[in-house]
Amino acid sequence: MLAGLLFATREAHDRPGTLTATLPFAAATLIEYQARTAIAAGASQIVVIVSRLTPELIGALARIGKRGVAVDAVRSAGDALGKLHPLARVLVIADGLVTTESVVSALAEERDDTLLVVPEQAANGEFERIGGGVAWAGLARMDARRLGEAAAMPADYDLQSTLLHVLAQARAERVELAPEQTRQGHGIEHRAALLEQRGRAVLAASMAARPSWFDRTVLRPIARLAVPEIARRGVATLAVAGAGGAVGVVGLAALYSGWRVSGLLAVLLAVIVAELAGALAMFRDEAAVERGVRVAVLGAPAVAALLLGQGLGSAALLLAVQLLVAGAIAERATRPGARRTWWGSAPAYLLVLTIGVVLGVPVAALAAGAAYASATLAAAVEALRQQA
CATH class of the missing domain: 3.90.550.10 (Spore Coat Polysaccharide Biosynthesis Protein SpsA; Chain A)
Incomplete structure (x- = not known):
């Protein structure tokens, strides 16, 4: 032993x-x-x-x-x-x-x-x-x-x-x-000050290990600043996850009520907070919280896409369903270590939708999200064929 x-x-x-x-x-x-x-x-x-x-x-x-x-x-x-x-x-x-x-x-x-x-x-x-x-x-x-x-x-x-x-x-x-x-x-x-710097480097390295461009360009700098501060204040992982969940519920309710911009921004913020909670859970070895956060990070963007499509008509809803199906299958088809940097993920699709809605082109945003998910699925399937 x-x-x-x-x-x-x-x-x-x-x-x-x-x-x-x-x-x-x-x-x-x-x-x-x-x-x-x-x-x-x-x-x-x-x-x-x-x-x-x-x-x-x-x-x-x-x-x-x-x-x-x-x-x-x-x-x-x-x-x-x-x-x-x-x-x-x-x-x-x-x-x-x-x-x-x-x-x-x-x-x-x-x-x-x-x-x-x-x-x-x-x-x-x-x-x-x-x-x-x-x-x-x-x-x-x-x-x-x-x-x-x-x-x-x-x-x-x-x-x-x-x-x-x-x-x-x-x-x-x-x-x-x-x-x-x-x-x-x-x-x-x-020395406490230098040890904190090393801790930030470890957090950054853990985020850099994730190949997704969203993780590297959005989550990594935020986590490097926020997670050590959260840890220093002794904030519980569940408290961070709960805050993200509350913001997410408010965002989804806003989407359902037709407030698209504020709703999507709130859901995007909730996903980022949930990812921070996931980083805390990983380093604190809180496996149950980490699994719960993972489900929330996958589920919230899916529900947001469906609510956005539902409020824009049948064609938009069909695009939202295509995005959901292609994204879900691509997630299942992706093997650990095989993901490419440009491939999509639930938070990445949500960011695409949010940018499009902020620019005033929500239907085009759903079309872009669906095309992105389909391209990711095609690449994941091709990667599976090469490994077979």
Whole structure:
């Protein structure tokens, strides 16, 4: 089995009394993000070395436990060893480390004791030098018995540094971090302001990973600004989703009453707010909320298109139905990773309709939306044929 060993012992340099592990990061706290990467790599248990249990840390550990893994807070190497299975493989994540799931997962697959390293000349001030011209990059994979060796050291030694030197003396294999991973934000940070910047970069990267042009050009800049602020204020994901839902209901009611411009603008705003709630739910591992948001993001534009068409006559309603059918089939036909940047999506179709109505050509907007959905469907089907 794989276990994650995390650290919550060091205080932020610019927030005296606050543990780095509990600083806001990517819609949650840093230690929750670290646990998320370990769980994604296959960890079924999380052990956290703590110096003291603050209310913020207790809350973070409780939220990690809701992800279906065992969570234990301990104060020493001996205590940690007692919580782990003797044959456990342990993934060590340094206090204050920011990295990506791909880096953590790659190291978790190593069979022997392994240290992730960077060249000494490329190391920042937080990376510990371990000799041989390299510095530790904040990630390690080891057998649980190494904790026993660390427990034999004097109790006043820093446990993270002690484990590092135990592994170095055991001649653990060294794997060099790829330079592009450093450019993508891999590093150790104990300053709240800079950690927030890294969190924004992680959010931006998650949005950039979505191929849709709507996600990249509309959602990405909004999420980069709004999500960290929402997280800092401690706003619940359900509250954000509920606000989006309320705006969406008002927008659909306005459309039904014939207020096309204000109605579509409200529904578009509601979809954007719902997408922000989806980003929060993803980083907070709130799967049920994420699924609900996904349904709402698909459903609201469909209902809006039908209401718009219904108010413009039978020909317009037929175009709305064509848009709905083609868009729904294209969504079902698209395989993960196969979507092209220009392909349509429910929010993208809604944006096309909104622009057309604002310009005073609602029927043409429905025709453009239907043609866009049909072109996306044709491209998705062709992609399926090439993969067959």
